[in-house]
Amino acid sequence: MVKRIYALMIKEFLALMKDKRSRIVVIIPPLVQLLVFGYAATFDLNHIPIAVYNEDAGPAARDLVARFTGSTNFQQVATLTGEAQIGPLVDSRRVLMVLHIGPQFSRELSAGRAGPVQVIVDGRNSNTAAILLGYVSTIAADYSADWIRRSGGAAGARLEVRAWFNPNLESRWFLVPGIVGLLTLLVTTLVTSLSVAREREQGTFDQLLVTPLRPVEILLGKALPGFIIGFVEMTAIVLIATLWFHVPLRGEVATLYVGLFFFLFSSIGVGLMVSSLAVTQQQGLLGAFLFLVPSVMLSGFATPIANMPFWMQRLTLVNPMRYFLVIIRGVFLQGTPFHLLVGQFWPMAVIGLVNLTVAGFLFRRRLY
Amino acid sequence: MSAASRMRLRGLVRKEFCQILRDPSSIAIAFLMPVFLLLIFGYGISLDAEHVPIAVVVEQPDADTAGLAARFAGSRYFAPVFMHDMGEAEGELRAMRVNAIVHVQSDFASRLRRSDGAPIQLIVNGTDANTARLMIGYVQGVWQGWLGKRAMERGSRLGAPLAIDQRVWFNSELRSRNYLVPGLIAIIMTLIGALLTALVMAREWERGTMEALMVTPVTMGEVLLGKVLPYFLLGLGGMAVSVAMGLWLFGVPLMGSPWLLFAVSSLFLLAALGMGLLISTATRSQFLAGMVAIITTFLPAFLLSGFIFDIGSMPLLVQAITRILPARYFVASLQTLFLAGNVWSVILPNAAALAVFAAVFLGASRRMMRKRLD
Numbered sequence: 001m002v003k004r005i006y007a008l009m010i011k012e013f014l015a016l017m018k019d020k021r022s023r024i025v026v027i028i029p030p031l032v033q034l035l036v037f038g039y040a041a042t043f044d045l046n047h048i049p050i051a052v053y054n055e056d057a058g059p060a061a062r063d064l065v066a067r068f069t070g071s072t073n074f075q076q077v078a079t080l081t082g083e084a085q086i087g088p089l090v091d092s093r094r095v096l097m098v099l100h101i102g103p104q105f106s107r108e109l110s111a112g113r114a115g116p117v118q119v120i121v122d123g124r125n126s127n128t129a130a131i132l133l134g135y136v137s138t139i140a141a142d143y144s145a146d147w148i149r150r151s152g153g154a155a156g157a158r159l160e161v162r163a164w165f166n167p168n169l170e171s172r173w174f175l176v177p178g179i180v181g182l183l184t185l186l187v188t189t190l191v192t193s194l195s196v197a198r199e200r201e202q203g204t205f206d207q208l209l210v211t212p213l214r215p216v217e218i219l220l221g222k223a224l225p226g227f228i229i230g231f232v233e234m235t236a237i238v239l240i241a242t243l244w245f246h247v248p249l250r251g252e253v254a255t256l257y258v259g260l261f262f263f264l265f266s267s268i269g270v271g272l273m274v275s276s277l278a279v280t281q282q283q284g285l286l287g288a289f290l291f292l293v294p295s296v297m298l299s300g301f302a303t304p305i306a307n308m309p310f311w312m313q314r315l316t317l318v319n320p321m322r323y324f325l326v327i328i329r330g331v332f333l334q335g336t337p338f339h340l341l342v343g344q345f346w347p348m349a350v351i352g353l354v355n356l357t358v359a360g361f362l363f364r365r366r367l368y
Numbered sequence: 369m370s371a372a373s374r375m376r377l378r379g380l381v382r383k384e385f386c387q388i389l390r391d392p393s394s395i396a397i398a399f400l401m402p403v404f405l406l407l408i409f410g411y412g413i414s415l416d417a418e419h420v421p422i423a424v425v426v427e428q429p430d431a432d433t434a435g436l437a438a439r440f441a442g443s444r445y446f447a448p449v450f451m452h453d454m455g456e457a458e459g460e461l462r463a464m465r466v467n468a469i470v471h472v473q474s475d476f477a478s479r480l481r482r483s484d485g486a487p488i489q490l491i492v493n494g495t496d497a498n499t500a501r502l503m504i505g506y507v508q509g510v511w512q513g514w515l516g517k518r519a520m521e522r523g524s525r526l527g528a529p530l531a532i533d534q535r536v537w538f539n540s541e542l543r544s545r546n547y548l549v550p551g552l553i554a555i556i557m558t559l560i561g562a563l564l565t566a567l568v569m570a571r572e573w574e575r576g577t578m579e580a581l582m583v584t585p586v587t588m589g590e591v592l593l594g595k596v597l598p599y600f601l602l603g604l605g606g607m608a609v610s611v612a613m614g615l616w617l618f619g620v621p622l623m624g625s626p627w628l629l630f631a632v633s634s635l636f637l638l639a640a641l642g643m644g645l646l647i648s649t650a651t652r653s654q655f656l657a658g659m660v661a662i663i664t665t666f667l668p669a670f671l672l673s674g675f676i677f678d679i680g681s682m683p684l685l686v687q688a689i690t691r692i693l694p695a696r697y698f699v700a701s702l703q704t705l706f707l708a709g710n711v712w713s714v715i716l717p718n719a720a721a722l723a724v725f726a727a728v729f730l731g732a733s734r735r736m737m738r739k740r741l742d
Binding site for chain 1: 391393394396397401404405408409411412413414415416417418420461462463464487488489490491492493494495496497498499500501502504505507508511512535536537544546547548559563566567571574651653654655656658659660661662663666667668670671672674676677678680681682683685686689690700703704707708711713714
């Protein structure tokens with residue numbers, strides 16, 4: 001049995017790797033994509049183009065403007081002299097924000113009242129706008145605290161913020177481990193989901209069925225190359241994440257690989273299921289897409305699962321990526337120990353088992 | 369175009385339609401996929417955090433801290449759990465059952481009267497940095513509201529000396545759905561465009577029907593047109609379905625002109641179909657074409673198009689890479705057309721870029737399609 005599986009595995013590897021172009025497609029893109037996406041995927045904004053419209057000549061207003069232009073988050077690209085200039089600048093997306101300080105600002109401040117400041121933000125990308133407004137309120141809070149201190153007021157209570165696991169709140173630390181999961185999923189699904197459909201379309205699957213190989217053995221022979229490629233690729237990607245992007249790896253590497261094993265098991269299960277359902281490669285490709293796209297978007301990769309409506313959160317329970325992201329982020333950033341992650345391992349095992357069983361069943365039954 | 373050429377083209381288009389009808393997966397791609405994906409993503413993707421579980425640890429409750437605790441309980445952003453022991457709260461944070469701890473120490477009341485003020489400690493789980501930042505902002509809001517109320521009760525001056533008046537243009541309530549839906553439509557159309565055509569040429573090669581086509585009088589230009597036309601119509605149908613769902617199901621406003629939307633979408637579809645055809649022609653293998661199509665469309669469109677991550681904040685090299693993605697121009701056009709209106713200074717350059725892509729991809733496919741069997 002082992003010998004037969006081994007032979008089929010070799011055949012699968014040959015089918016995948018003997019063609020130079022196919023070899024390149026499996027190996028190169030994930031590595032390149034990790035590098036590109038690792039740099040692209042960040043929620044931290046820097047050098048946001050802003051325009052300043054300052055109608056007040058006082059030092060208090062100058063100080064406020066300096067706090068904006070001095071921050072690396074903002075970059076002043078225009079100085080306005082009239083209200084009418086604001087519209088076209090924002091419309092054409094040349095600036096994302098306009099800081100408008102009214103002529104009464106200094107006078108109101110020294111009179112002990114609140115100084116009026118207007119901030120106009122382009123809301124076409126509401127996420128960027130929300131992050132931007134967060135920066136604005138931080139600057140405003142600092143400015144207020146300093147002003148109160150200088151004018152001799154009592155501070156009352158003050159807020160001291162500390163972030164565990166990611167002290168500088170770098171979103172890259174959060175997103176790069178996510179990309180590792182993303183690319184691993186992509187590669188294994190690609191490798192497995194078209195493999196049976198291709199044999200069906202070329203007619204070689206019938207030949208495979210009349211060999212002494214049993215459906216279980218065919219299943220294993222088709223699954224193992226995905227496992228091996230997944231492990232190798234993942235190792236390379238994890239090395240890039242830690243050595244190149246300097247994401248801290250605080251937990252046990254062994255825990256990570258146990259998680260990876262179950263993750264590969266479940267995603268290969270889905271891939272083979274899709275493949276056994278598909279009669280043509282186009283259907284296989286469609287199935288792979290229909291699995292990949294929602295799994296990525298609803299995994300908590302970029303937008304937290306907790307923000308989804310309740311029924312949608314329930315739906316994500318069948319998504320293997322969801323569990324793997326908890327594992328990989330936990331191991332990387334929080335050093336989460338093995339026993340706290342058991343609740344993430346077994347759902348993936350169940351998903352994989354169900355899918356592989358269905359796939360094995362379909363291998364025998366679908367012969368057209 | 370001569371009458372014979374028109375006739376040949378009609379034959380090719382008809383053949384393609386027959387094939388589409390026979391394997392219903394193309395129709396599923398064009399019409400079911402946008403419905404399915406928009407439904408899932410429209411509801412599933414949200415950056416608005418609400419009811420975040422936090423622990424509020426008050427070591428010595430009194431009237432002041434009770435007011436603060438009540439404000440946390442009343443906020444829609446938080447689902448607070450009240451505790452008295454810091455160790456217990458830290459355990460909850462480590463086990464990821466709460467996302468943050470607000471810690472009010474036992475000497476809070478006495479230090480509140482002193483000049484340097486009393487500290488309120490906020491510990492957040494920084495793993496998800498974006499959510500952590502949002503949470504800090506919300507806590508700041510609760511805290512400042514409490515300070516202001518307290519100051520008012522004592523008749524002293526209101527808290528902050530800055531009165532910031534925030535105006536968010538085009539999307540005044542910062543509904544993330546308003547900007548996500550146009551972006552999602554762009555991503556979904558990228559997938560559909562490439563999926564529809566990525567396999568069609570490779571399929572002809574693999575099944576040997578390309579040779580059959582070559583011995584007929586059809587020219588390669590006609591073959592190309594015969595492939596583009598049917599899928600263009602299917603793609604436009606999918607686009608119409610997506611836009612209709614965006615407008616009526618998700619309530620996203622369409623400020624720009626529908627005709628302009630139609631024109632920009634057509635240009636984008638030509639570019640996306642052209643890219644699929646180019647992949648298909650260049651690989652001549654369905655397996656390879658499928659892999660290349662998935663790799664080059666989905667993740668780049670998702671991560672590099674400005675849909676979710678701000679392009680201006682990426683390193684220059686990565687920004688340069690985003691320029692070769694048609695999806696980037698389509699996302700910018702759709703967000704402007706839906707939320708801001710016919711802003712020509714945004715639409716024209718983006719539409720021009722899409723036209724260039726369409727021409728390049730279709731032109732390159734045409735060049736690679738030769739009547740040869742090598």
